[in-house]
Amino acid sequence: xxxFYADQDIKVLIDAARAARSKSYSPYSHFxxxxxxxxxxxxxxxxxxxxxxxxxxxxxxxxxxxxxxVSEGVMEFKAIAIVGALENQPLTxxxxxxxxxxxxxxxxxxxxxxxxxxxxxxxxxxxxLEELLPEGFGPENILIEKTSPMEDA
Amino acid sequence: xxxFYADQDIKVLIDAARAARSKSYSPYSHFxxxxxxxxxxxxxxxxxxxxxxxxxxxxxxxxxxxxxxVSEGVMEFKAIAIVGALENQPLTxxxxxxxxxxxxxxxxxxxxxxxxxxxxxxxxxxxxLEELLPEGFGPENILIEKTSPMEDA
Amino acid sequence: xxxFYADQDIKVLIDAARAARSKSYSPYSHFxxxxxxxxxxxxxxxxxxxxxxxxxxxxxxxxxxxxxxVSEGVMEFKAIAIVGALENQPLTxxxxxxxxxxxxxxxxxxxxxxxxxxxxxxxxxxxxLEELLPEGFGPENILIEKTSPMEDA
Amino acid sequence: xxxFYADQDIKVLIDAARAARSKSYSPYSHFxxxxxxxxxxxxxxxxxxxxxxxxxxxxxxxxxxxxxxVSEGVMEFKAIAIVGALENQPLTxxxxxxxxxxxxxxxxxxxxxxxxxxxxxxxxxxxxLEELLPEGFGPENILIEKTSPMEDA
Numbered sequence: 001x002x003x004f005y006a007d008q009d010i011k012v013l014i015d016a017a018r019a020a021r022s023k024s025y026s027p028y029s030h031f032x033x034x035x036x037x038x039x040x041x042x043x044x045x046x047x048x049x050x051x052x053x054x055x056x057x058x059x060x061x062x063x064x065x066x067x068x069x070v071s072e073g074v075m076e077f078k079a080i081a082i083v084g085a086l087e088n089q090p091l092t093x094x095x096x097x098x099x100x101x102x103x104x105x106x107x108x109x110x111x112x113x114x115x116x117x118x119x120x121x122x123x124x125x126x127x128x129l130e131e132l133l134p135e136g137f138g139p140e141n142i143l144i145e146k147t148s149p150m151e152d153a
Numbered sequence: 154x155x156x157f158y159a160d161q162d163i164k165v166l167i168d169a170a171r172a173a174r175s176k177s178y179s180p181y182s183h184f185x186x187x188x189x190x191x192x193x194x195x196x197x198x199x200x201x202x203x204x205x206x207x208x209x210x211x212x213x214x215x216x217x218x219x220x221x222x223v224s225e226g227v228m229e230f231k232a233i234a235i236v237g238a239l240e241n242q243p244l245t246x247x248x249x250x251x252x253x254x255x256x257x258x259x260x261x262x263x264x265x266x267x268x269x270x271x272x273x274x275x276x277x278x279x280x281x282l283e284e285l286l287p288e289g290f291g292p293e294n295i296l297i298e299k300t301s302p303m304e305d306a
Numbered sequence: 307x308x309x310f311y312a313d314q315d316i317k318v319l320i321d322a323a324r325a326a327r328s329k330s331y332s333p334y335s336h337f338x339x340x341x342x343x344x345x346x347x348x349x350x351x352x353x354x355x356x357x358x359x360x361x362x363x364x365x366x367x368x369x370x371x372x373x374x375x376v377s378e379g380v381m382e383f384k385a386i387a388i389v390g391a392l393e394n395q396p397l398t399x400x401x402x403x404x405x406x407x408x409x410x411x412x413x414x415x416x417x418x419x420x421x422x423x424x425x426x427x428x429x430x431x432x433x434x435l436e437e438l439l440p441e442g443f444g445p446e447n448i449l450i451e452k453t454s455p456m457e458d459a
Numbered sequence: 460x461x462x463f464y465a466d467q468d469i470k471v472l473i474d475a476a477r478a479a480r481s482k483s484y485s486p487y488s489h490f491x492x493x494x495x496x497x498x499x500x501x502x503x504x505x506x507x508x509x510x511x512x513x514x515x516x517x518x519x520x521x522x523x524x525x526x527x528x529v530s531e532g533v534m535e536f537k538a539i540a541i542v543g544a545l546e547n548q549p550l551t552x553x554x555x556x557x558x559x560x561x562x563x564x565x566x567x568x569x570x571x572x573x574x575x576x577x578x579x580x581x582x583x584x585x586x587x588l589e590e591l592l593p594e595g596f597g598p599e600n601i602l603i604e605k606t607s608p609m610e611d612a
Contacts, residue, residue, distance in 0.1 A: 020224065023223070023224055023225065023226050025223055025228070027292070027296060028295065028296075028334070028335060028361075029334060029361065029601055031600070031601050046224065047220070047224050048223075048224050050219075050220055050223050050224065051259075051361060052255060052256060052259050052361075053258075053259060053290060053291050053292045053294060053295045053296075053403075054255050054290055054364075054366065054403030054404070054405060055334075055335065055357060055358075055361045055362075055364035056252070056255075056361075056362060056363075056364050056365070056366065056403070056405045056516075057216070057252050057255050057256050057259075057362075057403075057404070057405060057515075058360075058361035058362050058364075059212070059216070059220050059362070060360065060362065063210070063212070063220075064220045064221075064224045066203075067200070067203055067212050067216075067217045067220055067221070068217075068220070068221050068224070070176070070178055070201075070203050071173065071176055071199070071200050071201050071203065071217045071221070072176065073176050075178070086601075093594070094596065094600065095593075095594035095595060095596050096596065097359075097360030097362070097363075097557075097561050097596045098360070098363070098556075098557035098558055098559070098560040098561030098562075098564070098592060098595070098596075099209070099210050099360060099362045099363060099557055099558050099561060100557070101557040101560075101592075102205060102206075102207050102209075102210050102556050102557030102558060103205060103210050103557075105206075105557070106204075106205050106206060106210075117594070125594075127594070131593065132592075132593060132594060133557060133560075133591075133592075134554075134590065134591060135552070135554035135576070135584075135586070135591060136554060136557075137206060137207055137553065137554050137555065137556045137557075138206050139180070139206045141206060141490070141543075141553065142181065142206045142488055142490050142545075143180060143181070143206075181487070181488060181514075182448055182487060182514065184447070184448050204514060205514075206556075207517075207519065207556030207557070207558060208487075208488065208510060208511075208514045208515075208517035209363075209514075209515060209516075209517050209518070209519065209556070209558045210362075210515075210556075210557070210558065211513075211514035211515050211517075212515070213513065213515065239448075246441070247443065247447065248440075248441035248442060248443050249443065250404075250408050250443045250512075250513030250515070250516075251403075251404035251405055251406070251407040251408030251409075251411070251439060251442075251443075251513070251516070252404055252405050252408060252513060252515045252516060253404070254404040254407075254439075255403050255404030255405060256404075258404070270441070278441075280441070284440065285439075285440060285441060286404060286407075286438075286439075287401075287437065287438060288399070288401035288423070288431075288433070288438060289401060289404070290400065290401050290402065290403045290404075294337070294390075294400065295335055295337050295392075326530065329529070329530055329531065329532050331529055331534070333598070333602060334601065334602070352530065353526070353530050354529075354530050356525075356526055356529050356530065357565075358561060358562060358565050359561075359564075359565060359596060359597050359598045359600060359601045359602075360561050360596055362558070362561075363522070363558050363561050363562050363565075365518070365522070365526050369516070369518070369526075370526045370527075370530045372509075373506070373509055373518050373522075373523045373526055373527070374523075374526070374527050374530070376482070376484055376507075376509050377479065377482055377505065377506050377507050377509065377523045377527070378482065379482045381484070405515070405516050408511060408512075408513050408515075408516050409511060409516050411512075412510075412511050412512060412516075443512060443513055444512050445486070445512045447512060448487065448512045449486060449487070449512075
């Protein structure tokens with residue numbers, strides 16, 4: 001983990017996460033989160049948390065950003081910025097939940113993908129995914145072959 | 154439920170779902186789904202299913218489309234078209250899973266929102282959400298007040 | 307759907323659901339649910355809702371009951387009773403969320419499995435799973451073969 | 460992280476996880492997991508993974524064990540043993556998925572709760588939850604007050 005004040009490049013990502021947070025649909029927790037996902041080619045996909053009355057289908061900001069990118073065919077990522085706080089409260093460091101770390105593990109290199117958590121004053125903590133999800137369970141644990149079962153027929 | 158061959162308007166939505174299906178990330182099930190969500194103002198948000206090695210974080214096509222729309226601040230919807238099949242198989246009627254019906258229940262009027270399931274030949278079944286999720290558990294069951302807990306302080 | 311006052315047999319199931327509800331862990335919604343699942347051999351497995359700060363991993367009462375049974379090797383079920391309300395409020399009809407209906411679909415015959423919703427006075431509504439999850443997506447949609455991929459090697 | 464051959468006490472927990480694994484319902488991944496959760500008072504709750512055709516409602520072995528315990532009113536835990544592998548394959552170290560780490564975070568002290576991963580020969584790795592889910596998002600992030608909203612009325 002490194003802690004620093006964000007430089008201009010990372011500020012752009014953090015500001016995208018802040019803007020996305022304004023769309024948060026969180027009538028049950030009133031906890032609002034925004035995320036901005038940087039692709040290898042330099043694009044940014046953003047997301048907010050979207051809650052559900054039955055709680056389980058709730059989707060976090062980080063996953064919203066990932067699902068938007070993947071659904072557009074984008075699967076290579078460099079970093080994500082995350083900001084969160086109860087509504088009307090100052091931003092404090094808000095770590096991604098375990099579900100979101102798992103989705104990151106599906107698409108990202110644990111040693112290269114970076115996660116930025118940021119406060120109101122742009123004080124920022126930077127982690128690799130491996131730091132936040134060591135010993136991760138991933139595709140390599142479960143995929144015995146990359147070929148389609150269709151091809152076996 | 155009504156069954157009919159899609160007219161031009163609905164074909165546009167089904168074709169958007171078919172195109173979205175091509176982005177499906179489904180290395181574990183090889184079952185590919187696409188969805189196209191029509192907003193009240195006439196825009197279309199699309200999605201595909203996105204799987205996870207640990208299965209639980211998997212996101213269906215329908216939810217991907219909803220989360221994209223909601224994260225852009227859009228929360229009023231008219232209909233969704235869904236197409237699905239194992240890869241390289243013809244499209245057959247593929248009902249939304251319960252998780253996705255629950256997310257629809259969060260944002261849609263059960264009696265007005267329409268769900269279209271379609272086959273390769275555009276033979277289409279149309280349901281209201283109420284038909285597919287009767288006695289649904291929704292926001293009205295859990296929200297005792299619309300005010301923020303912040304305002305109680 | 308049928309509506310009636312529960313007879314003695316169904317009261318036993320409803321009372322088991324009520325007792326289970328007392329274990330509800332719901333610090334975020336304060337909505338407490340209990341469920342009691344009747345197996346083909348006449349045993350009852352119970353469950354309550356168990357929430358999570360990140361919402362998505364939340365488990366409903368119905369699923370808790372199913373997971374307990376299945377983890378003991380029991381996979382044949384006849385009916386489930388469900389009771390729910392905000393804490394300190396009277397029980398009102400509380401339909402299962404879509405996620406739980408989907409789990410029921412995995413293990414139960416849609417036309418035979420019965421779901422009982424009950425109020426404080428034992429006024430009860432009874433549904434088949436097919437009534438609550440028509441056009442359900444189930445194992446038959448995705449399982450192309452019952453054999454293990456191991457056997458292909 | 461520590462690595463060692465399990466002593467008798469930990470073997471008991473690992474063997475309970477192995478026995479639970481035999482109940483795994485995993486027709487889609489054929490990846491079978493068992494878990495055994497040790498409570499503060501010395502009881503053991505076990506669980507297996509239970510899959511769903513729509514993937515999202517899938518429940519892992521670790522969560523099954525937690526939900527069983529919590530639904531019985533037990534909420535204080537010391538450790539969990541986890542074993543997993545594709546069916547008919549030798550057990551290898553199998554880390555918990557992010558969703559399960561999040562559920563652990565709800566109920567356990569990150570610095571005290573221990574997670575044991577074990578191979579066929581009882582070679583075992585031991586982690587604290589803090590090691591596997593650093594910077595975890597937990598109840599303290601979201602609970603602004605412990606009182607019920609009912610009491611506000």
